Amino acid sequence: MIDVDSVVEDTRTLISIDSQNPGPLEAECADWVVSRLERVGLAVQRHEVEPGRDNILTQVAGSDPDAPRLVILGHMDTVPIGEGWTYPPLGGVIDDGRIYGRGACDMKAGLALGIGLLDALVRTGEQPRGDVVLVATVDEEAPGMLGAHQLVRDGLIRPTDQVLAPEPTGMRLRQRQMGLRWLTITVTGKMAHAGRAHLGIDANHVLAEIMTRAKTTFSALPFEDGILGRARFTCGTFHGGVSTNVVPGSATAEFDLRIVPPMVPEDAVGIVQRVADAVMREHPGAEYAIELLGARRPPVGASDDAKIIRDLVEAYVEHTGAEPEIGGADGHEAYTDASMIAALTGSDSCTVLGPGATDQAHTADEYVSLADIELGAELLWTLVRKW
Template identity: 65%
Template sequence: MIDVETVIADTQRLIGIESTNPGVLEADAADWIESRLRGLGLDVARHPVRPGRDNLSVVIPGADRSAPRLVLVSHMDTVPIGSGWTRDPLGGQIVDGLLYGRGACDMKSGLALTIGLLDALVSTGTVPPADVVCFYTVDEEAPGMLGAYQLVEDGLLRPDDQILAPEPSGMRLRISQMGLRWITLTVTGRMAHAGRAHLGTNAAHVLAHIMVELEAAFEALPFDDDILGRPRFTTGVISGGVATNVVPALVTAELDLRIVPPLVPEDAVTMVERIAADVVRRYDGASFSIEALGARRPPVRASDDSKIVRGLRASYLAVAGREPEVGGADGHEAYTDSAMIAALTGTTSSTVLGPGATDQAHTADEFVPVADLELGSALLWDLVQSW
């Protein structure tokens, strides 16, 4: 069995190693993980992604080397710490059954579960039925998701790999993940004195008009996925203008477009282009440009018949006495390394189930329930033993 106290201690140690992105990044966390695994006698490989930023991999050979591998993918980076904390964000404090800290749920506790599995396999001398492979990636929290891209580029994955990211899902099975496209929209107008505003073309007003029409267009889309729900539109960042009394000639906005089947990222881009073009035609001297931001992220869904999904359901039933919940507030809106791998390779054997809830991810006083680590430890051990 996986020792829960070891998982808790490793989670606390990982929380204490800042790996914010943007920020100090993952090098110190990677060094600690490598040292921890080498201390178990395991061979750890480094796979360069960017200078000073390496993915890690470790393999425990199984009894049947030709069987589909169980592949566990965990990212080492976290979002920045931010403000508003009432607990030490690097302290790993446990209060009333909740373990606090930046990355507590997203996803240093899930990462610690995989270390706990490797520790248990080594310490008990257990040979798993098939290879158990753990990848530890960089840059999951950034637009480009460079670590997942590099895993695929390096050819480290096999077509029949069964992939699980123990990301925060409220211990629900995240069989589907919503797609998204990030876009930078730039609107150009004509500068003028605010006292003579009619002589200019206000880029901010044009942009505001585009935003209103885009919001209405997304609300009017007829698609409502049984798990993912409806498409969503958010303007996350707006910047521009030079002074209160100057008609702005240049304004930019960063857009977050969440999509569900049958939409693909290109459909979202087309919607923005169509609406922006229609709006700027109504303003003399206005124009716009669009630039894609970050990786292309289509919606993905694992197959109900995949070995990983069937295995998780069976192990959950064996351990908890019921099958895992699917759907609900468990982060289908998020995009993980599991989803990116599915998008890049086309696999339908890549999914998410892990400790902590996405409602806590990226927040002040982020926490993971210790009970999730207990259930996750039992679930992961049963999954391997029954593989």
């Protein structure tokens, strides 16, 4: 069995290591993960993504070289700590059945579970049928998701791999993920004295019209997925102008476009372009430019027949007496390294299930419940023994 007490202590240690992205990044965390795995007696590989940023890989060999591998996929970086904390953000404080700290649920508890699984396999001498691989990546929280891209470029993921990312899902099965596209749109108008505003072109006004119409267009899209819901539009940032009494000559905004099948990221960008073109025709002299941000992220999903899905459901039923929830407030809108690997490889055997409430990720006083860690340990151990 996985030693839950050890997983809890590893989670607390990982929380104490500052791995904010952007910020200190993952080097110290990677060093600790390597040391922890080597103490178990595992051979550990480091694969450079950027100078000072390495993906970490280790495995326990299975008895059947032809059996599909189980890949446990975790990331070492966290979002910035931010403000508003009542618990020490790097403290790993345990209070009322919860561990608090930045990365507690996203996803240092999940990474600690993966470490605990391999530790248990070595300690007990239990040999799985297929290889059990643990991968710890960098840069999952950034737009480019460089760690996942490098993992695929390095050929470390096989077509038959069954991939599980123990990201926070409230222990629900996140079988499908929304697609998304980030972009920056900049409108160029013409500066003028606010008292002679008719001589200028108000870039703020023009961009605001694009934003409003684009949001309305997304809300009216006819596509609705039974699990993922409907497409969503968010204007995350909006900046423009230089002074109260000056007609703004330029304005810039960042859009977050969340999409569901049958849409792909290019469809979302095309909607914004068509809206912007229409607004430009109403404001002669204004211009706009779009810059795409981060990686292309189409909607992805695991097949009902994928081994990882069937075996996870069986393990969940064995321990809880009920099938895991798949729809609902379980973070299907979040894009993980497992999602990116599915997008890059076309795999239909990548999924997400792990400890911690999705709503707690990226918040002040982020936490993971001890109960989720305990259930996660039981599910992983059963999953491997059934493999």
